Amino acid sequence: MPSDRYRKDEGMPTVNRQKAAHSATAWRGWLGSLALVAAATFACEFIRPHLVPTNMVMVYQLAVVVAAVRLGRRPAIATAFFSVLAFDFFFVPPRLTFSVAEKEYLVTFLGFFVVGVIISTLVAKVREQSLEREELYREAEKARMLEARENLERALLNSISHDLRTPLVSIKGSLSALTDQEERLSPQARRELLENANDEAERLNRFVGNLLDMTRLEAGAMRPKRDQSDLQELVGCALSAMEKRLGDRKVTVSLPPGLTLVPLDMVLMTQVLVNLIDNAHKYSPIEETIEIGASVTDESMTIEVADRGRGVPDQELPHIFEKFYRVQVPEKAGGTGLGLSICKGIVEAHGGTITAKNRAGGGLAVAVVLPIPPKEEKE
Amino acid sequence: MKEQETTGTRILVIDDEAAIRRFLHSALSSDEFTLNEADTGHAGLAAAAAFRPDLVLLDLGLPDLDGIEVIRRIREWSEVPIIVLSVREREDDKVAALDAGADDYLTKPFGVGELLARIRASLRRSASPLSEPLFKSGDLTVDFNLRRVTVAEGEVQLTPTEYDLLRLLVLHADKVVTHSQILKQIWGAGHQDQPQVLRVTISNLRKKIEQDPSRPRHITTEPGVGYRLRQAE
Numbered sequence: 001m002p003s004d005r006y007r008k009d010e011g012m013p014t015v016n017r018q019k020a021a022h023s024a025t026a027w028r029g030w031l032g033s034l035a036l037v038a039a040a041t042f043a044c045e046f047i048r049p050h051l052v053p054t055n056m057v058m059v060y061q062l063a064v065v066v067a068a069v070r071l072g073r074r075p076a077i078a079t080a081f082f083s084v085l086a087f088d089f090f091f092v093p094p095r096l097t098f099s100v101a102e103k104e105y106l107v108t109f110l111g112f113f114v115v116g117v118i119i120s121t122l123v124a125k126v127r128e129q130s131l132e133r134e135e136l137y138r139e140a141e142k143a144r145m146l147e148a149r150e151n152l153e154r155a156l157l158n159s160i161s162h163d164l165r166t167p168l169v170s171i172k173g174s175l176s177a178l179t180d181q182e183e184r185l186s187p188q189a190r191r192e193l194l195e196n197a198n199d200e201a202e203r204l205n206r207f208v209g210n211l212l213d214m215t216r217l218e219a220g221a222m223r224p225k226r227d228q229s230d231l232q233e234l235v236g237c238a239l240s241a242m243e244k245r246l247g248d249r250k251v252t253v254s255l256p257p258g259l260t261l262v263p264l265d266m267v268l269m270t271q272v273l274v275n276l277i278d279n280a281h282k283y284s285p286i287e288e289t290i291e292i293g294a295s296v297t298d299e300s301m302t303i304e305v306a307d308r309g310r311g312v313p314d315q316e317l318p319h320i321f322e323k324f325y326r327v328q329v330p331e332k333a334g335g336t337g338l339g340l341s342i343c344k345g346i347v348e349a350h351g352g353t354i355t356a357k358n359r360a361g362g363g364l365a366v367a368v369v370l371p372i373p374p375k376e377e378k379e
Numbered sequence: 380m381k382e383q384e385t386t387g388t389r390i391l392v393i394d395d396e397a398a399i400r401r402f403l404h405s406a407l408s409s410d411e412f413t414l415n416e417a418d419t420g421h422a423g424l425a426a427a428a429a430f431r432p433d434l435v436l437l438d439l440g441l442p443d444l445d446g447i448e449v450i451r452r453i454r455e456w457s458e459v460p461i462i463v464l465s466v467r468e469r470e471d472d473k474v475a476a477l478d479a480g481a482d483d484y485l486t487k488p489f490g491v492g493e494l495l496a497r498i499r500a501s502l503r504r505s506a507s508p509l510s511e512p513l514f515k516s517g518d519l520t521v522d523f524n525l526r527r528v529t530v531a532e533g534e535v536q537l538t539p540t541e542y543d544l545l546r547l548l549v550l551h552a553d554k555v556v557t558h559s560q561i562l563k564q565i566w567g568a569g570h571q572d573q574p575q576v577l578r579v580t581i582s583n584l585r586k587k588i589e590q591d592p593s594r595p596r597h598i599t600t601e602p603g604v605g606y607r608l609r610q611a612e
Contacts, residue, residue, distance in 0.1 A: 198490075205488055209467060216468075225603075228575045230582050232593050237600050239593070253593045259582050261575060267470055267603040 029075030036063040037082040041090055053091045053105075057112050060087055064116040068123035076123065080116025084109045159324050159337065160211065167204035171197045210338040213271065214323070217345035224265035224350050231260040231294050231301070238273035242281070249281060250289040260294070262301045264370060268346045275339035276305040276366050284309030284363065300352075300372055306365035311358040320356060343368070388502060391432035392416045393423030393449065394464065395442050403436065406491045420444025427453055434502060437481070438464045439472055446472075447479045454480040460501035464489075470603030477557045477604070484555065484604075500553035500610075514549045517611040519588055519597050521549055528588065535587045540565060544580055545588075548598060548608035557605035581606065 040063040044056040060083035068076035085098075088109065093101045100106060174197035178190060185193070216222050232255055239251065273292075280290045288308035295302050312320055319325050321344040324337040343366075347354045352370035359365050390412050392403050400416050407414055415430045417423035420441045427435060435453065439446035450461055463476045463484045473484045482501045485494060514521040518531035526542065528535050537545065543565050548556060562571045570576065585592040599607050 201488070212468065228578060230578045232582065232585075233578070233600055235593050236595055237602050240595075240599060255593070259579060261578060266600075267468075270602050 026074075029071045030078060032071045033067050033075040033079040033082060036067050036079050037086050039063065040083065041086050044087075044091060048091065053087075053093075054108060056087060056091050057108060060084075061112065061115065061119075065119055065123070068120045072127075073120045073124035076120030077117055080113050080120065083116070084113055087112070156324060163207050164204070167200035167207070170200040171204070174200075207338075210342060213342045214338050214345070217342065217349070222268070222346065222349050224268050224346070226263040227266065228261040229264050229266050229269075231255055231262055231296070231303075234264070234266060234269055234273065234303075235292055235294070237266065237270040238277060241270065241274050242277050245278065246281060247286075249286060251277075252289055252291050254291070254293045256294065256296055260296050260301070262296065262370065262372060264350060265346075269350075272343045272346050272368060273303070273305070275343050276368075279339060279366070280305055280307035280309070280364070283307065288363075296372075298372065300369050302367055302369050304365055304367045306359060306363060308359075308361075308363040311362060311364045312356065314358070317356055317358070321354065340366075387411050387413050388434065389413050389415065389430060389432045390434050390436060390498070391423070391426055391430055392436045393418075393420070393426070393441070394436070394438035395419060395440070396438070399438070399464075403494075406494070420446075420449045423449060424452055427457070427459070432459060434498060435459055435461045436464060437461055439469070439476060440466070447475055450476060450479045450481050462497055462501055473604050474557050474559070477555065478559060482554055496553070503553070514552070516552070516609065517596060518590070521545065530588050531590070537584070537587065540580055541584045541587070545584060545608075548606060552608050552610045555601050555605050555607045561605065 037060070040060050044059050047056065047059070060080075063083060064076055064080045067079035071079075088098055088100065088105070089096060092105050174193040177185065177193055182190075213222075235253055235255065239246075239253075277290060277292070284290070284307040291304075291306045293304045293306070321340045323341045325341070344354050347368050347370070350370050352368060354366065354368050356364055356366045387410055390407060392400055392414060394400050394403070394416075395418050397418070400418070404414050404416065415426055415432065417426040420443045423435075423437070423441075424444075426432075437446060437449060441449070446463060450463075453459065453461065460483075461481045463473065463481045464487055465473050465476070465484055466487050476484065483497050485497055512522060512524040514523070520529045522528075523546070528537055528542070528545065544561065547561060547564055558574055558577060559571050562574065562577055565580075566576060581598065582592070585595050585598060588597060589595045596611075597608060599609055601607055
């Protein structure tokens, strides 16, 4: 494994990176230490008239500390070494020679150098530890994310398993009753079992469709076509698909007058509208009207689906477009929890945005905004 | 192949899934229909030649031959109505099949009601091409002799293009017509890349003949595929 190549968190990256950093800045270290010693020497020159030479040792020690913190262990030790030389040469009598008049100074030299080395080593160790800590933190972060992902996958599988099997319970139950218990069932009961099995099969089909949509979105395989489409037609398609489910539900549609052509994928956006209408239908009482409205500007188009249900608690609003998120309602939730996240995926694949807010007077309003590219761009 | 009494309409089912063939057989077997089955494209082509069906139900996901290829080969010598069975999200496949000569499509899973409606619509066309001058469906009446279109509120004035479009859809009543088929027939081969003109015309037509243009009852959209004029019973 080439040690000078940057690899993302594999093998021994820290050590390699440190080595690389050090070799690149090694010459910087030497230069730095000489500069520090020079600086310390100049500083000491200023205090020479006022203080005994021994005090200058502290200035040089400061230089060693700075070198240890900023340049590393080796340059710091070098600084200590050069400091001794500089101190001896410039300030220990006889000045401007390396010889020493009073032998006590040798103790000073030794003491200073030893302390310098100790400081360098300690500081280097602290740096190493902090780098290690960073690395451990990164590893912990990775492990945390992995665990979170595994948890999500487990929750997903549980949810999918549940949502796939529930309709099958009714289907299998109804059909087996019809096969095994046929004589014992009244025509009324038989009819109900069959209708129930049929409804549940449709529900299962919708869920499978949602799963497939979600898979395609995740794989980035959703490429919306950009055909000039009629907004009114889009609403018509969605309402037609929802016709049976909506039953007696009142729906009002308000669109800009005249013909509005917007570039979008009719199939995918119909799916979005269907999901939004389905949501409004599930979470509001049957007697309340669902309102569909659209408006267009030069740059964008907005479609809004609004209901008069109970809305969504404010703190949950940002989460409702997440996969498998279901707002807690006392009555049965119904639905798969995927509908809104599929809407978000499709809308964002169009380069648009989807937001939800609670309405004054109660209920939820979900707005889809799609950009309209300038006329020059022709797909 | 069993010799069947040739009572009733002969339907050939080409599908590689045994369970689906079984379901179709049970659902369609009656005095009305006589069924024959094939489980591969090649077997299907052979059966089409031998059995001479009145209608073909063709699954697009065959293992040996591309569904489009089966359609093309059948179309080389026969105008027999072909209904393709396809899955969701494969609008491009459906359009390709329709443009290659299929008459209609069904999205799996489908209900028997839908299946029978499509079968009848396809058979109706081949049995009697538009020989009647009058078309009636719900509150919509089209008199081809007088070139007059009436709805509940009275006569409506259509532009020549709108009338041609309506006529085309009526000719294919209850069957789907793809965008490109419409564009080619009404506007000519050069306009296939400009579907806007079709959107505009459909929108105008709906505004004139539909009670509620945002919930059309006559001209319904098949997203990604085309349009279908529904004939109310």
